[in-house]
Amino acid sequence: MSAAGPNALYGAPSPQALYDEAYENYRAYLNPPLARVMKLSGSPVEVRASGTTIWDHAGKAYLDFAGGYGVFTLGHSHPRVVAAVREQLERMSLSGKTMFDPLVGRLAKRLAEITPGDLAISFFANSGTEAVEGALKLARAATGRTKVVATQNAFHGKTLGALSVSGRDAYKAPFAPLLADVVHLPYGDSAVLASALADAAAFVVEPVQGEGGIVVPPLGYLSAARAACDASGALLIADEVQTGLGRCGMLFGCERDGIVPDVLTLAKGLSGGVVPIGAYVARRTVWEAAYGRAPLLHTSTFGGNPLACAAALAALDVLRDDDLVRSVHARGRRLLQGAHRIAAAYPEVVREARGLGLLVGVELRSEGYAGTIVPEMLKSGVTAAWTLNMQRMIRLEPPLIVTDAEIDTALAALRAAVEVARERLGDLNGANVTEHSRAST
Ligand SMILES: Cc1ncc(COP(=O)(O)O)c(C=O)c1O
Known part of the structure; x- marks a missing residue:
């Protein structure tokens, strides 16, 4: 055997x-x-x-x-996460969608508590690329602008919007034209931010470039990005799909510079490696500006399903209780x-x-x-x-x-x-x- x-x-x-x-x-x-x-x-x-x-x-x-x-921040099949998912599986595996689901609300509250500053309102999906896609749409709807600034050699996912802000041409060329009005800046270079961000809807950036080759930017880069966004009215989207939830030695990579982004994306480790999940967490004012009068503009059938939420709540408990970070x-x-x-x-x-x-x-x-x-x-x-x-x-x-x-x-x-x-x-x-x-x- x-x-x-x-x-x-x-x-x-x-x-x-x-x-x-x-x-x-x-x-x-x-x-x-x-x-x-x-x-x-x-x-x-x-x-x-x-x-x-x-x-x-x-x-x-x-x-x-x-x-x-x-994905496996807690390792594979963490027993507390598996137990939570198993219990939820027997109770109700997917949401009927027409009633309140207690777990998705609890998870959104939890994310508001643990993410930096006044990040407050969550949207849930099933992958990192969907989280980024949601963040890009949010930024356009909230600002009324179209231009998105990203970084060279970034990786944000492979759906059309996320791919447009990613940096590797070989992955993009067969699908051209992608989103118009996307500009890529050298990663880690604070000097070029201010002029590029004028009239942009958003600057999307990884606190450490993962797929781009594990590139750690100079300290102060995200602070400079925060200042440039504040000056231009562009939203700062921190893509923490890979850096989030302890990977870099702090709960969120943007804590390295002590900044609060306008939108923060998560996926990978969020549900403890047991059920797929993706999410963004946004400032309340940003979310209100985009969807305050149109709550169905951006939705997902499976996003925030009870199994994924049970997994994520248990995974966040483990991260805290075992002091893993x-x-x-x-x-x-x-x-x-x-x-x-x-x-x-x-x-x-x-x-x-x-x-x-x-x-x-x-x-x-x-x-x-x-x-x-x-x-x-x-x-x-x-x-x-x-x-x-x-x-x-x-x-x-x-x-x-x-x-x-x-x-x-x-x-x-x-x-x-x-x-x-x-x-x-x-x-x-x-x-x-x-x-x-x-x-x-
Ligand atoms: C920073 C970042 N954003 C987005 C993604 C896309 O996530 P997914 O593969 O779950 O769509 C990745 C995947 O590696 C990533 O590293």
Whole structure:
């Protein structure tokens, strides 16, 4: 019997049969090229997960440092969240929509209490991109303006509005024309904000760029954005889908600069990794200006459903009761320092390591290395992933409950994988970086 238990094979006669079936279905019915890439990378079939660990079809355990790209802040299947969802599932799983639902109201109140300043009114959806979509519509309706300012290499999602404010051309070109009147500014550059924001509806910005390659802006960048928005009347939308709820060592990334945005978006970790959810929380005056007389302008059938709300309320309880955010700085420092040591030891392969809290990235000198390092880490039993807009960046984004020992295990896997990449691929840059860096130290 595998570590995954007797029922974990979903009716397949053997682990290999389950793998073959899953691969074949992906290849034939889901996404043929992606299926092939996953197969080449050695991706197994996931069958069970708990805490920081995922088990595959053959019973092998993996430390999850990809972390669902930030979903699993509490780890997988947190028992308090699962229990809350199970109870709600038996009571009433989806809303009938014509009556008040107590949980969605309770969750909205809770978000008003924990988000910065006077953020007060929530809208719920089912994903991050829907949260951003809602925020963009809110900004246009509230200000009566159309222009939206965003940042280069940002990632806000893949629906048309969120894609329009995202920064990677390769994801956008096949769908052009996207939203008109969108301007992209260099991320982290305060000097360009004031002029660009004149007559804009909004400035949408990640407190740390996640998919753009784990880019931490200079301190003061969000304060400058706040001041520029105040001067121009543009709304400041902080996209905290990835940075929110403790990931960066504070409950919300915008606390780093002590600012209050006009709209804050959330998703990923909000429901403890158990039921999908997305949300924005807006200032009351902003929401009133947009929807005060038109409450049905922006709605969602499944958004804020009772299962997701039960999960989110329980997840927020766990975050508070277990004081999870407090340990993030220390754990993140351990992870980042270890990544720095690997960068220093293998300068031919690693350009630099950077991050904030438990959002850490290792930037390689070439995408080619990532194609070896991620699968090699997987072989050693650690998941990692590249970032969507920068595929030479290996992200390490474990659950906030990760232990020091698990961090050391992941770092050892990373070091071994980098070593394999160097041996196998040599110096992909054509320059002898080792000699160069020796000369410069
Ligand atoms: C900052 C940010 N915003 C929005 C999104 C989109 O979220 P989703 O994939 O749930 O639509 C992401 C996803 O990675 C994100 O990192």
